[in-house]
Amino acid sequence: DAGVIQSPRHEVTEMGQEVTLRCKPISGHNSLFWYRQTMMRGLELLIYFNNNVPIDDSGMPEDRFSAKMPNASFSTLKIQPSEPRDSAVYFCASSSGGNEQFFGPGTRLTVL
Amino acid sequence: GEDVEQSLFLSVREGDSSVINCTYTDSSSTYLYWYKQEPGAGLQLLTYIFSNMDMKQDQRLTVLLNKKDKHLSLRIADTQTGDSAIYFCAESIQNNDMRFGAGTRLTVKP
Numbered sequence: 001d002a003g004v005i006q007s008p009r010h011e012v013t014e015m016g017q018e019v020t021l022r023c024k025p026i027s028g029h030n031s032l033f034w035y036r037q038t039m040m041r042g043l044e045l046l047i048y049f050n051n052n053v054p055i056d057d058s059g060m061p062e063d064r065f066s067a068k069m070p071n072a073s074f075s076t077l078k079i080q081p082s083e084p085r086d087s088a089v090y091f092c093a094s095s096s097g098g099n100e101q102f103f104g105p106g107t108r109l110t111v112l
Numbered sequence: 113g114e115d116v117e118q119s120l121f122l123s124v125r126e127g128d129s130s131v132i133n134c135t136y137t138d139s140s141s142t143y144l145y146w147y148k149q150e151p152g153a154g155l156q157l158l159t160y161i162f163s164n165m166d167m168k169q170d171q172r173l174t175v176l177l178n179k180k181d182k183h184l185s186l187r188i189a190d191t192q193t194g195d196s197a198i199y200f201c202a203e204s205i206q207n208n209d210m211r212f213g214a215g216t217r218l219t220v221k222p
Contacts, residue, residue, distance in 0.1 A: 004154075031209070042120060042214020043155075043200060091154055100145075101210055103154035 004104035006092050012110045018080040021107045024073055025094030033101060034067055034077050035091040043091075049075065082111045116213035118201050123219045130188040132216045134201030137182065141203040144177060146186045149198040149215065158199070159186075188218075196220045 005024040013019055025032045033048040047057040049069045057067070064083070069075040079086055089108050093101040118134040136144065141163055148158040161168045161175045161184075168175045174187040188195055201213040 035212075037215075043212050044214075045212065048209070093155075095210075100157055100160075101155075103156070105154050 004092055004094050004102055006090075006104035006107050008107060009105065010108045010110075012112065013082055014112050015083055016081045017111075018078065019082045019086075019109060019111075021077040021090050021092075021109070023075045023077070023092030023104060025075070025092070026096075026102055027073065029094035029096045029102070030072070031095045031097060031101075032069060032075050033091075033093040033095075034075070035093065037089045037091060037106070038087075046077070079109075082109075084111045087111050116201055116203055116211050118213040118216050120214060121217050121219070123221060124191050126191060126193055126220055126222050128191055130186075130191045130195065130218055130220075132186045132188075132199050132201075132218065134184045134186075134213055135182055136184060136201065136203040137211070138203055138205050139179070139182060141205065143204040144175075144184045145200075145202040145204075145210070146173075146175065146184075147200040147202060147212070149200065151197070155200060191218075191220050193220045193222060 007022045031050050034046040035043050037043045046059045047067045048055055052069045067077045087110050089106045091103050091106045093103045095101045116136050124130045143160050145160040146158045147155040149155045161177050172189045176185045198215040198217045200215045202210045205211050
């Protein structure tokens with residue numbers, strides 16, 4: 001198995017632009033998580049899905065952030081419009097309900 | 113509170129022991145975990161302990177669990193420069209979910 005796949009690995013964009021981050025979970029996993037990591041705040045859970053349904057989005061910072069999971073093998077995290085303070089590494093993780101979460105390599109986002 | 117708490121930074125000298133501490137929130141957590149994140153990479157499971165255990169040892173790693181105080185620690189003996197990473201504490205919560213701490217950045221000085 002290739003593990004959790006995230007794309008792009010790096011994204012540099014200008015303030016105000018729309019950013020879309022993508023994630024492909026491990027096949028057969030039914031839970032998917034989006035995290036944000038910064039030096040100042042550490043790792044923060046943004047949202048997670050169970051069987052493609054959003055369960056808890058209380059960590060989503062504001063309305064500029066949205067996440068979708070149209071099917072079991074794909075999820076997106078969108079930021080529109082992006083701001084410099086959104087610069088961070090965004091991780092996607094998946095699990096099969098057996099507790100351990102498997103993390104992707106992350107997308108490093110820089111908003112200028 | 114509802115946060116898993118751990119210090120953000122820890123610095124030790126090579127050869128010393130490192131102790132990373134964590135307090136968790138859910139007394140019914142079945143498993144407690146330590147994840148490791150190496151530079152430029154995602155998080156990977158390092159070790160875990162079942163909630164009915166007080167201690168787990170795996171080579172240079174020792175995990176201690178104090179359920180009464182909801183305190184978890186990770187001790188790394190003979191810390192090496194290759195141990196420099198961010199270490200995350202996590203607890204299992206309901207619905208087979210996990211809650212992570214913010215991570216402790218361990219720096220090992222030669």
